[in-house]
Amino acid sequence: MTSDRIHEKLSILADAAKYDVSCASSGSKRENHNKGLGNASNGICHAYTEDGRCVSLLKILLTNHCIFDCAYCVSRKSNDIKRAAFTVQEVVDLTINFYRRNYIEGLFISSGIFKNADYTMERLVLIAKKLRTEHKFNGYIHLKAIPGASEELLKEAGMYADRLSVNIEMPTKESLKLLAPDKKQDDVIHPMKYLKSAIIQHKEEKKQFRKAPLFAPAGQSTQMVIGATPESDLQILLMSHFFYQKMNLKRVYYSGYVPISTDNRLPSIGTPVPMVRENRLYQADWLLRFYGFTVDEIVAPDYPQLDMDIDPKLSWALRNMDIFPVDINKADLQLIKRIPGIGVQSANKIVAARRYQNLTWDNLKKIGISLTKARYFIICNSRDYERRDLQPLQVKQQILSLGKSKYQPNFSPQIRLF
Amino acid sequence: MTSITYDGTFDGFLTAVFEAYEYKLKDAIITTKQRYQPTVFALKHEVITNEAKAERVWKGLKQKISAKATSEIYHCFLADVAVENTLYSYIQYAFSASKTIEWDYTNIHVVQVREWAHKVHRERHRMAAFIRFQLTKDQLYYAVIQPDFNVLPLLENHFKRRYADQKWLIYDVFRRYGIYYDLKEVSVVEMTFSDDSNNGKDISGVYDEDEGLYQSLWQNYFKSVNIQARKNTKLHIQHMPKRYWKHLTEKKPLIR
Numbered sequence: 001m002t003s004d005r006i007h008e009k010l011s012i013l014a015d016a017a018k019y020d021v022s023c024a025s026s027g028s029k030r031e032n033h034n035k036g037l038g039n040a041s042n043g044i045c046h047a048y049t050e051d052g053r054c055v056s057l058l059k060i061l062l063t064n065h066c067i068f069d070c071a072y073c074v075s076r077k078s079n080d081i082k083r084a085a086f087t088v089q090e091v092v093d094l095t096i097n098f099y100r101r102n103y104i105e106g107l108f109i110s111s112g113i114f115k116n117a118d119y120t121m122e123r124l125v126l127i128a129k130k131l132r133t134e135h136k137f138n139g140y141i142h143l144k145a146i147p148g149a150s151e152e153l154l155k156e157a158g159m160y161a162d163r164l165s166v167n168i169e170m171p172t173k174e175s176l177k178l179l180a181p182d183k184k185q186d187d188v189i190h191p192m193k194y195l196k197s198a199i200i201q202h203k204e205e206k207k208q209f210r211k212a213p214l215f216a217p218a219g220q221s222t223q224m225v226i227g228a229t230p231e232s233d234l235q236i237l238l239m240s241h242f243f244y245q246k247m248n249l250k251r252v253y254y255s256g257y258v259p260i261s262t263d264n265r266l267p268s269i270g271t272p273v274p275m276v277r278e279n280r281l282y283q284a285d286w287l288l289r290f291y292g293f294t295v296d297e298i299v300a301p302d303y304p305q306l307d308m309d310i311d312p313k314l315s316w317a318l319r320n321m322d323i324f325p326v327d328i329n330k331a332d333l334q335l336i337k338r339i340p341g342i343g344v345q346s347a348n349k350i351v352a353a354r355r356y357q358n359l360t361w362d363n364l365k366k367i368g369i370s371l372t373k374a375r376y377f378i379i380c381n382s383r384d385y386e387r388r389d390l391q392p393l394q395v396k397q398q399i400l401s402l403g404k405s406k407y408q409p410n411f412s413p414q415i416r417l418f
Numbered sequence: 419m420t421s422i423t424y425d426g427t428f429d430g431f432l433t434a435v436f437e438a439y440e441y442k443l444k445d446a447i448i449t450t451k452q453r454y455q456p457t458v459f460a461l462k463h464e465v466i467t468n469e470a471k472a473e474r475v476w477k478g479l480k481q482k483i484s485a486k487a488t489s490e491i492y493h494c495f496l497a498d499v500a501v502e503n504t505l506y507s508y509i510q511y512a513f514s515a516s517k518t519i520e521w522d523y524t525n526i527h528v529v530q531v532r533e534w535a536h537k538v539h540r541e542r543h544r545m546a547a548f549i550r551f552q553l554t555k556d557q558l559y560y561a562v563i564q565p566d567f568n569v570l571p572l573l574e575n576h577f578k579r580r581y582a583d584q585k586w587l588i589y590d591v592f593r594r595y596g597i598y599y600d601l602k603e604v605s606v607v608e609m610t611f612s613d614d615s616n617n618g619k620d621i622s623g624v625y626d627e628d629e630g631l632y633q634s635l636w637q638n639y640f641k642s643v644n645i646q647a648r649k650n651t652k653l654h655i656q657h658m659p660k661r662y663w664k665h666l667t668e669k670k671p672l673i674r
Contacts, residue, residue: 003631007638014642035582042576044547045657047668049644052653059643097632098639100559100584101551103667136583258647273647352521359524367523 010094012084016064016075017110020167021223021255025056025105025140028162028218036136037099040162044105057108057142058098062086062123066112070169070180071263072228075112079261085114091127092135099139106140106162107131117148125153128160140218147187151194158198163218163250166191168243171236175229179265188222195220196248219250226281227274228257228266232304234295237284241295244288254281280306287312290344291337310396314340317377318392324377325385329358341373357381373399419445419460425467426450428495431502432472434465435509448502475509482512487520490535493542497534498568498593504530541565542572548658549573549588550667552633553626559586562665570597574604633667640668 026043045054063085064075074081095107109127113120124143131137143161145154157164166188170176173185195216202215222243224236236254243249256278259269284306287293291313298312299305307315317324317340326335328350336347346369353359353367358381364371376395379385390398420443424430431448438446443463456462479488491508494501507527511519522528544565551559559581570590574597577586581599587607589596595608663669 003634007635010635010638011642014639018643018645032579032582037581037583039580044543046547047640047666048654048657049640050651050654051645051648052650052657053645053648054657055640055643058639094635097628098636100581101553101632101636101667102549102561103636256648258645273645275648349521349523353523356519356522357524363524366526366529 006090009084009086009090010060012082013061013064013086014059016112017059017061017108019074019255019258020059020108020110020144021053021253022108022142022165022221022251023054023056023059024142024163024218024221024251026218027250028140030138030140030162030214030217032138034136034138036138037096038106038137038139040106040138040140046102046104056105057140058095058104058106059108060086060091060094060110062091062109062111062120062127063114064112065114067115068113068180068182070183071261071265072169072179072225072257074260076261088123088127088130092130095131095139096135096137099137104139106142108142108144110144111146113146117146118150118153121146121149121153121157125157125160128157132160142218145191145195145220147183147191149191154191154194155198158195158202158215159213161216162214163221164195164216165221165223166195167223168239169223169225170229171224171226171231171239172229175231179228192220192222192247192249199248219248221249221251221253223253223255225257226254226278232299233277233281233284233306234299234301234304236281237288237295237299240285241288252285254278254285276308277306280308280312284312287316292334293338309400311340313338314373314396314399318396321392321395325379326377328364328378328380329354339374339377341370341377346370372402419447420463421454421457421460422446422448422463422465423451423454424448424465426452427467428492429469429472430465430467431495431505432475433468434502435506436468436471436475437463437465438506440471446506448506449500450502453500479509479512482515483518483520487512487518490520490531493535493538493572494531496568496571497538501530501534504534538567538569538572541567542569544662545569545573546576548662548666550665551586553629554624555626557585557626559584561586561588562591563588564591564661564665568593570595573597578604630673634673636667637670637672 024043025040028040030040032039043056045056047055049055061075063083064081065083065085066075066077069077091107091109098104099106109124111120111124124146128141128143131141141161142163142165143157145157145164145166147166168185168188169180169183176183176185199216199219202212205212224239226236240252243252256274257267258273259267259271262269284298287298288295293316297316306312317338326339328336333347333351336342336350337344346367349367350359350369353363360381361371361384364380376390376399422434422438422443424434434448437443438448441463447460476488479491491505494505504527508531511525511527519525519528545563549561549563551561553559570588573588577588578599583601585599585601587596587598595606597604598607
């Protein structure tokens with residue numbers, strides 16, 4: 001390979017892949033047992049781009065040639081851009097050489113669809129197979145499952161990959177139909193369902209035979225583009241809920257739409273990326289997965305959108321002031337996790353530390369609890385607490401006046417979008 | 419009051435703790451030989467590192483606190499600053515109590531030990547992420563680091579598992595020693611490396627012929643995955659503090 005050509009391919013195919021936001025490299029159990037290269041049993045972010053996102057994997061497309069014409073995608077057929085394609089060997093060499101220098105945790109390979117789904121998927125699987133068998137590579141591999149690919153290929157993919165993902169792209173069928181006329185939501189749901197049952201089946205086998213082979217040990221994930229279409233946060237979070245509950249997904253990613261097209265079905269170029277909304281959705285997602293919240297506690301028909309100026313847990317607390325104040329020396333862990341400003345780690349620390357003595361404000365500070373928000377919602381071993389009977393709106397105003405959101409300058413244009 | 423001096427090793431420190439109990443030294447202050455400064459008021463007690471004594475303290479601790487908490491003691495020690503007396507107070511507290519004290523955030527020593535352990539742990543994690551190997555002509559992957567704390571001992575197993583099939587060397591410029599893996603074992607090496615040897619300027623002589631190519635490809639990749647419309651310099655620096663940039667391939671002047 002000449003170095004100029006490989007440089008050109010890399011910049012085109014990394015640029016085209018960057019809108020896929022998943023970059024997780026954790027959650028796998030693959031170990032270096034064969035004195036080979038790599039160990040995918042821990043997640044590491046090796047670098048951070050200037051937009052502050054983590055770089056954990058070599059995230060590239062095999063090619064950006066595509067027979068589909070999805071309006072939101074840079075690689076759509078009708079877009080007049082430079083096209084390129086890696087050979088299987090080039091991807092393998094890049095992965096191995098980047099990994100050996102400790103640049104990356106592994107490979108995340110996706111592709112535009114050329115010829116047909118199976119033809120594309122076959123090549124992705126071949127890359128993973130070569131890495132695992134010829135190079136004894138035990139690093140992390142995330143393969144994109146191409147919608148419409150055969151079950152045999154998906155099965156083979158699962159044997160080599162740590163994680164598989166199929167992107168749902170749009171939160172509703174209608175939006176997908178509008179913007180991606182070549183894709184059907186069923187084409188996405190079908191492989192997801194197949195992978196779900198295959199993953200469960202292999203887990204069962206693993207329980208019985210310790211040496212049973214791994215099958216996508218880091219599970220599957222998906223991604224939705226946010227802000228390209230008019231869905232409410234309620235619709236989006238119900239979709240996520242469906243994926244977590246019914247499809248056993250490990251992660252749902254939200255990708256704020258970056259305007260890249262003059263297509264009149266989409267927000268015009270220059271529209272700000274909905275970064276605050278994306279951030280609020282992730283916060284809500286965390287509440288669903290780690291804090292025991294249900295979707296209707298966060299968003300409901302009466303309040304279908306997340307607040308942009310405060311986080312969803314604080315919004316919930318302000319709607320449910322009758323639950324507070326909570327006595328942190330008595331309340332159970334589940335309730336402590338629901339206090340605004342107190343995360344899972346802090347909650348665990350509080351419950352562990354209060355076994356020694358009843359905690360005071362000073363103790364809480366020493367533990368490292370941020371009280372900016374929490375102080376309005378708790379009582380502790382002190383006679384000093386918020387006695388005024390503050391209305392929710394007053395609490396919100398006070399909290400907002402104390403903290404300065406890093407997103408402040410973004411608020412106004414964002415809210416006007418919808 | 420007694421000043422107990424030791425040789426700066428972890429076993430030496432544990433021996434010092436052992437002897438503080440053994441000789442019932444009251445108000446003992448533990449310090450390294452290098453940092454020791456004689457005072458009129460304190461007696462001096464010099465400890466000779468003794469593995470058996472160290473092992474007894476370590477085993478005793480494991481009966482009092484969890485494995486995670488003992489590992490925090492080791493992490494805290496590697497902070498490489500004068501934390502011995504905080505650790506000593508923590509250990510005394512652990513031995514005096516009937517159940518584990520590791521969660522007692524109302525105790526200042528517990529809080530401090532945890533804080534230091536947390537800092538060291540974070541530095542270890544950053545090094546696992548930010549170390550950049552360069553391949554030399556004799557097929558050795560080598561990296562130079564300048565961590566805030568003495569984290570090499572914590573990185574040994576990580577890299578041994580990860581790069582079982584390549585020879586590598588990681589050198590700590592501040593502490594002037596490195597760890598070297600020869601495809602079988604990891605050993606400690608001491609040598610003097612010039613600080614300039616990692617700046618990537620003269621790559622042709624020492625390095626493998628493809629080294630420059632892969633460094634420039636990595637720089638290219640790093641640039642290409644950035645989304646300009648989402649620029650967030652504050653977050654970028656928060657995750658990748660500037661003090662690490664010197665040794666990061668992607669943050670060096672463009673090779674191509």
